[in-house]
Amino acid sequence: MTPTVTPEAMQAIFLTLKLASLTTLLLLLIATPLAWWLSQTRSRWRASVSAIVTLPLVLPPTVLGFYILIVLGPQGWFGQLTQSLGLGVLSFSFAGLLIGSIIFSLPFAVQPIQYAFEAIGKRPMEVAATLRASPLDAFFTVALPLAKPGLFTATVLSFAHTVGEFGVVLMIGGNIPGKTQVVSTQIYGHVEAMEYAQAHWLAAGMVVFSFAVLIALSRLKRRSERVMP
Amino acid sequence: MNPSWLKRLAFCVIPLAWTHDSLAADVSVAVAANFSAPMKIIAQDFERTTGHKAVLSFGGTGQFYAQIRNGAPFSVLLAADTLTPAKIEQEGLGVPGTKFTYAIGQLVLWSKNPGLVDDQGEILKRGNFSKIAIANPKLAPYGSAAIEVLNHLGIMSQVKPKIVEGSNIAQAYQFVFSENASLGFVAMSQVYEDGKLKQGSGWIVPAKMYSLIKQDAILLNSGRNNPAAIALTTYLQSEAAKAVIHKFGYQR
Numbered sequence: 495m496t497p498t499v500t501p502e503a504m505q506a507i508f509l510t511l512k513l514a515s516l517t518t519l520l521l522l523l524i525a526t527p528l529a530w531w532l533s534q535t536r537s538r539w540r541a542s543v544s545a546i547v548t549l550p551l552v553l554p555p556t557v558l559g560f561y562i563l564i565v566l567g568p569q570g571w572f573g574q575l576t577q578s579l580g581l582g583v584l585s586f587s588f589a590g591l592l593i594g595s596i597i598f599s600l601p602f603a604v605q606p607i608q609y610a611f612e613a614i615g616k617r618p619m620e621v622a623a624t625l626r627a628s629p630l631d632a633f634f635t636v637a638l639p640l641a642k643p644g645l646f647t648a649t650v651l652s653f654a655h656t657v658g659e660f661g662v663v664l665m666i667g668g669n670i671p672g673k674t675q676v677v678s679t680q681i682y683g684h685v686e687a688m689e690y691a692q693a694h695w696l697a698a699g700m701v702v703f704s705f706a707v708l709i710a711l712s713r714l715k716r717r718s719e720r721v722m723p
Numbered sequence: 724m725n726p727s728w729l730k731r732l733a734f735c736v737i738p739l740a741w742t743h744d745s746l747a748a749d750v751s752v753a754v755a756a757n758f759s760a761p762m763k764i765i766a767q768d769f770e771r772t773t774g775h776k777a778v779l780s781f782g783g784t785g786q787f788y789a790q791i792r793n794g795a796p797f798s799v800l801l802a803a804d805t806l807t808p809a810k811i812e813q814e815g816l817g818v819p820g821t822k823f824t825y826a827i828g829q830l831v832l833w834s835k836n837p838g839l840v841d842d843q844g845e846i847l848k849r850g851n852f853s854k855i856a857i858a859n860p861k862l863a864p865y866g867s868a869a870i871e872v873l874n875h876l877g878i879m880s881q882v883k884p885k886i887v888e889g890s891n892i893a894q895a896y897q898f899v900f901s902e903n904a905s906l907g908f909v910a911m912s913q914v915y916e917d918g919k920l921k922q923g924s925g926w927i928v929p930a931k932m933y934s935l936i937k938q939d940a941i942l943l944n945s946g947r948n949n950p951a952a953i954a955l956t957t958y959l960q961s962e963a964a965k966a967v968i969h970k971f972g973y974q975r
Contacts, residue, residue, distance in 0.1 A: 560897065567903040585903040586854060586887045668887030668898070669859060682890065686785035686862045688810070 502671055503680065503696060510676040513588070514656040517595040518603075521652045522645065524596065525603035529644075530633070532604070533611035551601045555661025562594050563666050586668035591676075594662045602651040610644020611637060646715040654704055747774040748951035751796060753787040754779050755803035755938060757865075757892050757910055758826065761971040762801065768967070769958050775951035783891055785862060791816055791943060798946025799955055801825060801938065803892075804864045808941040821942035825959045827974040828936035830868050833899060833914045833925040834906035844926040846906070847878055855885050856898035856907030865892040868933035869908035875932045911972035930974075938973075 532544055550558055565572045566585045573583050584590035614637060622632035638645075660678040667674030669683070677700055684693035754762045759781045766777040784803045791797060791811065800817070802808050805824070811817040832847070834840045839852070846852065858866035866888070873879045887903075889895035892910050899907040908928075914921055940959060946952030958964055 563897070563903055564901050567901045569902055583853075583903065664890055665894070665897075668854075668856075669890065670887065679890075683859065683861065685789065686783060686859075686890070688785060688788060 499695075500692075502675075503677075503692075505672050506675050506677050506680045506696075507699075509588075509672065509674075510657055510678075513591060513595060513676060514653050516592055517599060517656045518649055518652040520592070520596055521599060521603040522649065525600065525607055525648060526638075526645070529604050529607035530611055530637070532608050547604050548601050550598050555598065555659070556665055558598060559594065559662040559665025562597065562662065566590055566593070566666065585666050586670060586674060588673055590666055591663060591674050594666050595656045595659055598659055598662045599652045599655045602655050603648040606644045606647035606651065607641060608644075610641035610647075613644075614640045643715060646711065650708060650711045650715075654708060657700070657704060747776065748949055749776045749778055750798045750946065750949055750951035750955050751778045751780065752799045752801065752955065753791070753795070753797040754781050754801045755784050755787075756781050757803055757828070757912060758801055758938065760912070761826075761967050761973070764967050765959070765964050768963060769955060772963075773951075773954050773958065775954050777951070777955055783862075796945055797943055798949050798952035799940060800943055801940045801959075803938055805937045805939045808939040811941055811943070815944075817941040817943050818947050821956060822939055823956070823960060824937045825940045826938045826968050828865060828868075828938060829911035829930070829972060829974060830865060830872065830908055830928040830933060830936065831911045831914055831925045832906060832928060833909045833920075833923060835899060835902055835923040836905065837922075837924050840906055840924040840926050842926055844876075844928065847873070847876060847882065850878075850881055850885075852905040853885065854887050854898075854904040855882060856887050856889060856895045856904035856909075858892040858895045858908070859888045859890055863891050863895075864936045864938075865895070865908065865910055868928075868936055871933040872908070872928055913972075915972040917970065 528543075528547070532540060532547075563585055564570050566576075566583065567573045568577065568583050573585075576582065576584055581589075584593065618636050618640060619632055622636045623629075627635065658678060659676075660682065663674065663676055664679050664682065667676075667679060669675050669679060677696055681693050681696045681700070684690070684696065752762075752766075759779075762779060766779055770776050780797070784807050787795070787797070787800060787802070788807050788811065791800065792814075800808060800811065808817065808822050812819055812822055832840055832844050840846055857869040860866035860870045870879075873882050887898060889898055892913070895907050896909045896913045898904040899909060911927065914923070914925060940956065942952060942956050
């Protein structure tokens with residue numbers, strides 16, 4: 495076996511990193527307020543919303559991908575919305591992949607942040623309120639810094655989960671090089687085509703990379719926890 | 724475990740096993756996903772005529788190959804191509820000389836929209852569609868056949884930017900069925916029933932435009948001494964089985 499990094503593999507690696515970074519970034523923006531709401535609310539919708547957020551954890555990825563495909567499609571409600579906004583149909587595009595990845599990794603982002611918020615308890619926020627901090631001010635200066643470990647975990651899990659994502663991408667991607675062909679689907683293609691040598695190289699690269707990222711992030715997390723009082 | 728308990732269990736289980744017809748056996752069959760519908764019917768007929776029971780697993784041919792190589796207990800493989808059974812025979816995982824073609828697939832250009840595909844396939848040249856689905860040409864014979872057709876018509880360069888690939892022919896069909904792709908090259912067995920299109924519009928691609936999509940079967944090593952496995956490979960070549968295969972849109 496000679497290590498041959500084909501241009502296609504490079505393209506897929508770059509695309510995977512781009513997808514995982516953007517998914518993680520957007521997920522943090524979506525999951526943080528959602529997790530805050532879930533941790534604070536007494537609404538009767540709480541259980542239902544929490545269940546919906548957790549659903550992608552339970553559903554098989556190909557099933558999830560199949561329904562995302564239908565919803566994004568020209569007859570689906572989301573597809574009709576994007577068409578009327580002049581965006582066209584998003585299946586088989588990077589944007590479509592991004593939407594799929596966000597849905598797929600949502601529980602991995604929401605749950606750690608929610609647990610972190612819940613662990614803070616009511617007291618720090620009440621103290622902040624007595625010091626005349628507005629709720630928004632208290633959220634950014636008290637709740638968010640205290641929830642840092644949860645945010646770190648969410649970041650790591652979202653990123654890692656998106657890198658390893660396969661079923662959803664396979665269903666809504668269409669295997670277009672440079673647009674929707676990521677490392678995991680490329681490995682699948684090599685295995686199916688019995689090109690085990692190429693598959694091994696990509697898979698080994700993925701394992702080493704993921705391992706390194708997880709180690710780096712957990713080091714970072716420990717350091718940030720040490721800084722905290 | 725308590726030995727007396729084990730003895731009691733044996734007394735219960737052994738007669739149960741005996742009630743089974745001692746001549747009939749089970750055969751576990753790895754079946755290419757595209758052949759699942761006809762195979763379910765063939766398996767029923769096979770059990771009725773021979774008394775043997777065929778236990779079917781459906782999946783991708785490449786995945787079955789990997790599993791067989793690693794000791795999966797299948798006795799017969801019905802592949803979606805000719806390459807995999809040949810490879811299995813060559814690598815000594817199957818019984819030499821037992822390979823045969825059980826079905827020949829036909830390619831159809833299909834759309835869910837009733838007016839879109841004309842019966843000459845002229846739409847490909849007009850190009851008034853946004854996405855065209857094909858099966859992955861590297862993995863699926865239906866996919867490489869579709870590429871052959873596009874090359875044959877000399878329109879590959881125009882069509883190429885509109886191609887989306889399904890990992891197999893079932894996924895190519897899903898893309899067209901969900902209308903995420905306006906049309907696509909699918910298997911006739913997916914869209915025809917009793918010689919008619921189930922829905923939408925289609926063009927049966929003339930067989931001269933692409934190489935035969937032969938699907939081969941092979942008796943695997945674990946089926947070498949299994950009468951049910953041998954009976955199944957014979958039954959698949961019988962007129963009764965061929966009639967079912969034909970009804971599902973395959974050539975014989």
